[in-house]
Amino acid sequence: xxxxxxxxxxxxxxxxxxxxxxxxxxxxxxxxxxxxxxxxxxxxxxxxxxxxxxxxxxxxxxxxxxxxxxxxxxxxxxxxxxxxxxxxxxxxxxxxxxxxxxxxxxxxxxxxxxxxxxxxxxxxxxxxxxxxxxxxxxxxxxxxxxxxxxxxxxxxxxxxxxxxxxxxxxxxxxxxxxxxxxxxxxxxxxxxxxxxxxxxxxxxxxxxxxxxxxxxxxxxxxxxxxxxxxxxxxxxxxxxxxxxxxxxxxxxxxxxxxxxxxxxxxxxxxxxxx
Amino acid sequence: xxxxxxxxxxxxxxxxxxxxxxxxxxxxxxxxxxxxxxxxxxxxxxxxxxxxxxxxxxxxxxxxxxxxxxxxxxxxxxxxxxxxxxxxxxxxxxxxxxxxxxxxxxxxxxxxxxxxxxxxxxxxxxxxxxxxxxxxxxxxxxxxxxxxxxxxxxxxxxxxxxxxxxxxxxxxxxxxxxxxxxxxxxxxxxxxxxxxxxxxxxxxxxxxx
Numbered sequence: 240x241x242x243x244x245x246x247x248x249x250x251x252x253x254x255x256x257x258x259x260x261x262x263x264x265x266x267x268x269x270x271x272x273x274x275x276x277x278x279x280x281x282x283x284x285x286x287x288x289x290x291x292x293x294x295x296x297x298x299x300x301x302x303x304x305x306x307x308x309x310x311x312x313x314x315x316x317x318x319x320x321x322x323x324x325x326x327x328x329x330x331x332x333x334x335x336x337x338x339x340x341x342x343x344x345x346x347x348x349x350x351x352x353x354x355x356x357x358x359x360x361x362x363x364x365x366x367x368x369x370x371x372x373x374x375x376x377x378x379x380x381x382x383x384x385x386x387x388x389x390x391x392x393x394x395x396x397x398x399x400x401x402x403x404x405x406x407x408x409x410x411x412x413x414x415x416x417x418x419x420x421x422x423x424x425x426x427x428x429x430x431x432x433x434x435x436x437x438x439x440x441x442x443x444x445x446x447x448x449x450x451x452x453x454x455x456x457x458x459x460x461x462x463x464x465x466x467x468x469x470x471x472x473x474x475x476x477x478x479x480x481x482x483x484x485x486x487x488x489x490x491x492x493x494x495x496x497x498x499x500x501x502x503x504x505x506x507x508x509x510x511x512x513x
Numbered sequence: 514x515x516x517x518x519x520x521x522x523x524x525x526x527x528x529x530x531x532x533x534x535x536x537x538x539x540x541x542x543x544x545x546x547x548x549x550x551x552x553x554x555x556x557x558x559x560x561x562x563x564x565x566x567x568x569x570x571x572x573x574x575x576x577x578x579x580x581x582x583x584x585x586x587x588x589x590x591x592x593x594x595x596x597x598x599x600x601x602x603x604x605x606x607x608x609x610x611x612x613x614x615x616x617x618x619x620x621x622x623x624x625x626x627x628x629x630x631x632x633x634x635x636x637x638x639x640x641x642x643x644x645x646x647x648x649x650x651x652x653x654x655x656x657x658x659x660x661x662x663x664x665x666x667x668x669x670x671x672x673x674x675x676x677x678x679x680x681x682x683x684x685x686x687x688x689x690x691x692x693x694x695x696x697x698x699x700x701x702x703x704x705x706x707x708x709x710x711x712x713x714x715x716x717x718x719x720x721x722x
Contacts, residue, residue, distance in 0.1 A: 402547060409548045412580050414573040416566045417624055417700050418693040421577065425655065433641045433653045479624040480556075481563035487555035 268437070271513050274459070278511060287380060287457030287509030290372045290464045294381025297374055303353025312348035314341070314382065325386035326506050329495045331397035338403040340494045342468045343486035345378050361485040365469045368461040375485075379466045380455045383508035390505055391452065393498045400495070403488075407496030410489060411442065420478040422493070441500060448504030451497050456512040464509050467494055563626070576689035583688055591688035598697045599678055599685050607677045607710055614712025615719070617705055618645060624700065635700055637680070637709055642692070645712070646719040656692060663714035664721040677710045 278285045298309045298321075314324035315332065329340040335347055342364075349355045364375045372380065395401050414421040425433065426441040440446040455466045471490050475483050483489060552567055572591050575583055583591065601607075620636025622628060640649060642656035652658075666672040678685055681696030681703075695701040701709070712718050 402544065405544055406548050406551050409544070409577075410551075413548065413569070413577045415569050417698045419573060419576075419698070420693070423580070424691050428655075431653070431655050433655065434651045436653075438655075476625050476627070480566055481559035482556075482626055484555055484557055488551045489555035492551055 271459070271511065274511050285457065285509065285511065286462075287455070287464050287511070288384075290377045290380040290455075290457075290509065291384045292381075293372065294377035294379070294384075297378055298381055303349065303355040305352070305354035307352045307354070309345075309348050309352060309378070311352055312344075314344055321382055321385045323386050323389050325383045325508075326389040326391050327394055329400075329403065329491050329498065330394050331400050336399075337488075338397075338399050338491055338495065339486075340467070340491045341379055341382055342375060342466060343491055345375060345382070346486045364485045365465075365472070366463045368463065370463060372464045376455065376464050376466055376469075380464050380509050383455055383506065386506040387508065388505065390503050391448075391498050391501050393495065393502060395499075403492045403495040404499055406488075407492035407494070407499075410493055411496050416479045418479050422474065425474075441497060444500050444502070447497060447500035448502075451501035452504050452506040453508060453510030453512070455509050457509045458512045460513055465512070467497075572684060572689075579689070581689040581691070588688040591684060592686075595682050595684040595688070595694070595697070598694075599682055600696065600703065601677075602703050602707060607673050607707060608715060609704060609707030609711050611708065611711040611715045611718040611720075613705075614708035614710070615646070617701070617709055618712055619649075634705070637695060637701055637705070639709070646722075648719065659713055659720065661721050663716065663718065666714075668714055668716055668721075673710060673714050676713050677706060680706050680709055 282288075298312075301308050311318045313319075313332070313334070314321060315327055315330045316322075316324050325341055328344070329338050331338050332344065332347075334351075337343075339347060346357060346360050349360050350357050360375070364373055366373045366376055371377075393400075393404075395404060411422045411426075414424070421427075423442060425431070425438050429440045429443065429446075431438045431440075439450045441450075454470060455464045457464050468485060468490050471493055472483055475481075556564055556567060569577065572594060575587055575591060579587060617634075617637045618639035620633075621638035621641060622633055623631070623635030639645060639659075640652045642653040644652040644654075644658035644660050645662075647660055662676075663672070675686070679692075680701070682694045683690040683692040684694060693700060696703065696706055713720055715721065
């Protein structure tokens with residue numbers, strides 16, 4: 240009898256606490272969703288588009304020791320072809336004999352076409368809160384935006400593309416570090432959250448299709464764009480792992496896995512994130 | 514030496530698998546040697562001490578390989594190894610100060626590369642994944658709710674011990690559990706774990722109010 244009462248009371252407390260907490264979470268989610276809706280109705284009010292414009296200017300500007308623009312950069316669909324390129328990345332590039340994602344490829348083109356020093360290019364790849372995006376962020380946002388409306392169609396023709404996918408998948412489930420975390424620890428189940436932050440279930444294609452095409456994303460809380468490499472770097476930081484190299488093969492392989500999970504999902508970058 | 518042996522064994526296993534099986538990368542467990550090579554080339558600026566965090570111990574390796582669903586004999590081997598890694602307070606007291614425990618449950622500080630040199634003690638970050646005190650609305654759901662956990666178990670001694678062990682090393686009870694092995698991996702000290710046990714189990718703790 241008493242135990243029954245206790246359980247009833249406990250249940251009641253749970254319902255109340257659950258209700259309040261859901262309210263707090265819903266408030267933020269609702270506001271972000273309202274913002275997204277506004278942007279759909281008036282796409283030009285997306286602050287991330289400033290980075291798209293800046294990226295386009297950077298793409299076309301003659302820069303670096305060779306005073307060259309990036310317009311001859313081959314993003315996989317031939318030199319200078321930007322439209323739709325992002326939806327097919329990462330992919331194998333014969334000139335580099337490597338699989339590259341957008342960001343690794345941008346570094347490659349800045350190095351090879353403009354003659355810039357790799358160490359200088361990747362010195363400050365990520366902007367801090369309330370700063371303008373870095374050059375790489377602006378360029379990545381511009382190129383990704385040029386695939387908007389297209390569906391992710393990753394290529395697996397080359398053995399190195401298939402290997403990148405297999406490595407990326409293994410990395411997603413690989414547990415390491417003092418916390419024993421894998422990507423799958425937080426992104427391997429439905430409807431989970433850290434504190435109040437919702438977590439996408441990335442090993443499930445339905446959810447991956449929804450979120451992967453939103454990156455690079457404009458983060459309202461930071462007032463700046465964040466690329467996929469930055470997103471992955473931050474996850475590794477939370478996992479208590481060291482700072483990963485910009486354009487590293489680990490990030491490329493993970494991106495390959497995520498894009499394959501998101502196959503058929505639409506690119507809509509830069510999307511708004513909290 | 515032991516690492517070398519493991520790497521060689523893994524390499525041999527991959528070579529064998531590659532020789533016997535048609536390529537089906539999406540379904541395989543991933544080419545272990547290729548994964549290790551890619552990792553080695555992706556953190557080139559990290560010090561050896563930091564790079565060591567990327568190396569897996571046997572339990573991490575097995576849980577990764579089986580995606581946290583190890584077959585029975587592997588699960589039993591993990592249980593045995595992790596049980597052997599449990600350490601208890603020298604004075605035998607498993608409960609500390611719930612007020613300190615509350616601070617630890619709220620704090621996610623520690624062990625990130627921006628946390629050096631340390632400015633405060635490591636936290637347990639329990640609220641990232643668990644509900645505890647009903648007044649704290651910002652809690653995660655990766656782990657089960659621990660609301661009134663001690664009260665529901667009448668603060669029993671056996672449960673106090675189980676909670677201590679669960680925080681010190683959850684894999685001593687559940688092989689490949691998602692939760693970090695806070696004690697075994699040196700994230701929290703024995704005294705900090707005692708404070709967290711008190712926060713979860715003590716009748717005075719707000720978790721049980």
